[in-house]
Amino acid sequence: xxxxxxxxxxADVAVLGAGMHPWGxxxxxxxxxxxxxxxxALADAGLDxxxxxxxxxxxxxRGGYPGYVAGATFAKALGWQGARVTSVYAACxxxxxxxxTARVQILAGRADVVLVVGADAAPKGxxxxxxxxxxxxxxxxxxxxxxxxxxxxxxxxxxxxxxxxGDTMEDFAQVKVKNAASGVLNPYARYRKRVTAEEVxxxxxxxxxxxxxxxxxxxxGGAAVVLSSMEFARRRGVVDPVRIRAVSTVTPRYPxxxxxxxxxxxxxxxxxxxxxxxxxxxxxxxxxxxxGIGPEDLSVAEVxxxxxxxxxxxxxxxxxxxxxxxxxxxxxxxxxxxxxxPVNSSGGLASFxxxxxxxxxxxxxEVTWQLRGTAExxxxxxARVGITANQGLFGHGSAVIAxx
Amino acid sequence: xxxxxxxxxxxxxxxxxxxxxxxxxxCRACASVFFPREDVRCRxxxxxxxxLEEVPLSRRGRVWSYTDGxxxxxxxxxxxxxxxxxxxxxxxxxxxxxxxxxxxQAVPGVTPAELAVGMEVEVVPGVLHEDTETVWTTWQWRPTxxxx
Numbered sequence: 001x002x003x004x005x006x007x008x009x010x011a012d013v014a015v016l017g018a019g020m021h022p023w024g025x026x027x028x029x030x031x032x033x034x035x036x037x038x039x040x041a042l043a044d045a046g047l048d049x050x051x052x053x054x055x056x057x058x059x060x061x062r063g064g065y066p067g068y069v070a071g072a073t074f075a076k077a078l079g080w081q082g083a084r085v086t087s088v089y090a091a092c093x094x095x096x097x098x099x100x101t102a103r104v105q106i107l108a109g110r111a112d113v114v115l116v117v118g119a120d121a122a123p124k125g126x127x128x129x130x131x132x133x134x135x136x137x138x139x140x141x142x143x144x145x146x147x148x149x150x151x152x153x154x155x156x157x158x159x160x161x162x163x164x165x166g167d168t169m170e171d172f173a174q175v176k177v178k179n180a181a182s183g184v185l186n187p188y189a190r191y192r193k194r195v196t197a198e199e200v201x202x203x204x205x206x207x208x209x210x211x212x213x214x215x216x217x218x219x220x221g222g223a224a225v226v227l228s229s230m231e232f233a234r235r236r237g238v239v240d241p242v243r244i245r246a247v248s249t250v251t252p253r254y255p256x257x258x259x260x261x262x263x264x265x266x267x268x269x270x271x272x273x274x275x276x277x278x279x280x281x282x283x284x285x286x287x288x289x290x291x292g293i294g295p296e297d298l299s300v301a302e303v304x305x306x307x308x309x310x311x312x313x314x315x316x317x318x319x320x321x322x323x324x325x326x327x328x329x330x331x332x333x334x335x336x337x338x339x340x341x342p343v344n345s346s347g348g349l350a351s352f353x354x355x356x357x358x359x360x361x362x363x364x365x366e367v368t369w370q371l372r373g374t375a376e377x378x379x380x381x382x383a384r385v386g387i388t389a390n391q392g393l394f395g396h397g398s399a400v401i402a403x404x
Numbered sequence: 405x406x407x408x409x410x411x412x413x414x415x416x417x418x419x420x421x422x423x424x425x426x427x428x429x430x431c432r433a434c435a436s437v438f439f440p441r442e443d444v445r446c447r448x449x450x451x452x453x454x455x456l457e458e459v460p461l462s463r464r465g466r467v468w469s470y471t472d473g474x475x476x477x478x479x480x481x482x483x484x485x486x487x488x489x490x491x492x493x494x495x496x497x498x499x500x501x502x503x504x505x506x507x508x509q510a511v512p513g514v515t516p517a518e519l520a521v522g523m524e525v526e527v528v529p530g531v532l533h534e535d536t537e538t539v540w541t542t543w544q545w546r547p548t549x550x551x552x
Contacts, residue, residue: 128478135413140480141440145412145532145542146509147477148494155471156496156507163469163521207471208516254449255436259468259496259505264440269503271436272448 011290013106014233014241015402017045017226018365021119023190023219023352030063033222034070034119035077037358041224046236047113052226054084054111056102058094058118058357061130070357074117084111092304092390093249094118095223095360096398100247102227112232118357119222126150127218139262139393146264150306151215153261155207158309162209165324167312171331172214173200175308178336179344183351185377188362190219191351200308214308219353223361225368242371244364246290246401252279261393280317283397284389288319291401295319298341299383300370302363304390305348314389315343337380345370345378363388364400371404409539412532415458416440417543424529425460426506426543432457437502461506464548465497467523468505472516482533482540495545497525511546524550 019040021033034057042049055078057070066073071087084105090097095118102114126149134140142148161167180195195213203212233241252260255267257274277285288294295318303314312326320341321329329335335343346352346366349359367386369375389399411417416439417426428439431446433453438446439461446453476489483489493510510519511530530544 126475126478129480133480138440141413142507143477144480144482146494146507147473147481147483147492148507149473149475149477152471152473152494156469156494159471159516160469160521205474207473209471254447255504257503257505259507263507265506266504267447268437268439270501271431271434272450274503 011107012230012243012245013103013227014230014238014243015225015364015368016047016113016228016233016236016238016241017041017043018368019044019224020188020362020365021222022188023221023355026220028121028220030060030067030119030121030222031073031077033121033220033358034074034117034224037119037222037224038074038078038115038117041115041226045226047226049078049115050081052083052113052115054086054102054105054114056086056088056098056114056116058098058116058361059087059089060120060357061089062120062123070117090396090398091392091394092354092356093360093392093396093398094357096247096388096390096400097249097396099225099227099244099361099364099400100249103244103247106227106229113226113228115224115226116361117222117224118361120355120357121220122218122355138264142262142264149207150261151207151210153259154215154307154310155210156259157313158210158307159208161309161312165327167309167327169201169209170197171312171327172210172308173197174330175305175311176200176213176350178330179305179348179350182337182345182378183347186347186351189347189351190217190353210307210309216306216349217353219355221352221355221358221362223358223365225361225364240404242368242402242404244400245403246287248283248287248290248397248399250282250286250397251395253282278317279397280313280391283391283399284318284387286397287387287399287401291403293385293401297385298387300345300367300380300386301341301343302346302348302366302386302388303343304359305344305350306354308350311343311348318387318389337378342380345375345380360388360390360398363390364402367400367402371402407534407537407539409541412540412542417529420529424527425463426527428459428461428502429456430459431455437504439504439506462499462501464524464526465499465506467519467521467525468496468498469521470495470516470519493519495519495525497545508543508545511544514547518547520551522551524548
């Protein structure tokens, strides 16, 4: 049964197809990964590219001009066919914004079928800011003034959790152990090898207290989904598609009092009291509100484990447990395969490494396969409701709720 | 020839010794404080303020969290590739009066092992790097010896 948007309009869109190019370091251009993912998603949907009325590309900042106009770049590579074209950028949340753009076009009646594509070809080592002197750019400043790489921010969050909640480095290592075990089962993952806690502990310290195996790599990869109206899906004989029921794309609220990438300081709460709800918690809550469900309804969750410690933070932000109880939830096995709410059944960023504009779309691919019951050895039995969550630099929340 | 001492970012900090402090701005309409400074508009969504005054931030605060950089950061952080990388510590400091957290490097030689959340630190002038003409100055956090 379709959800009612309140004015007789269905608020659901169907996921007709999902496709990925395997993550790795392949040494080729992002367009190739995106096109491979797009063709896989179209084949999965049983559609010809010429039937697609709109294409939305999630941009990459690493591919030069073609990366900034990813929608057109992918459309040209697939063969111009006159579709509407949109390109969006929201850092790590780009893929979710692309999905939301497609969804809104469908719900507004502007397109029946939309292809969403994101792909990246990542450099070796730390992400770095764009070139040139830009003293007005917080991302440039944090590198110039502090040398604060992304892992140093992850290290700050991890240390804070240890001090406030009593998390241990062993807890963090167990997140990697869990996600690596799932990644072994995922043909699209870059790392498909089990990892032990001892191996995490023996890996090089990168940003105290986080070690190399606590921190996600940067990867090449591509992901795509084909979305359609529920009516189009019915006409095509797809009677019970996976449906996207909510997409949250919220900003923080002033004053933002968690030190977020790439900022050098938080807002001050001296004139306006800080909200009781953190930014990350508001990302999930907005999605729950829109979908009319709560965390207790979830079967699976894909969260942005840029670091092992951050995955524990997401448990709390998604409401899977109370504040400070993330490590306990992990230790109980609740978030492992077979647990109450398996998290990152795909293997997560721990097994993929981040391919920025593709990653949020890849999260939705995994949830789609889980809800269809086609996730093979990773399958969470009877999965009906899934959430994805991430946070992009500069204040981009994103969460997608899919149901079946 | 003596080299010029130049702040790595203009107008973010000033003063010497005991008078050294970070410089923020405060909205004259709603009293919101900003660091890095906002000079042309207040970012409080409930305020239309456009008149902001420069204010020194509290010189002392408490460690909110800390970490270090074990690998050489990429440009535009300036390092000498000829020299082996020396890790340095980063400290996020909670300023009670301003109710905000400000990140900075620790003074050289302070390692994470010596720090704890809640410890008191103070802001001191420091050198980020030097080249033939310029000593680039910055702010650094130094433990005062007062623990949580």
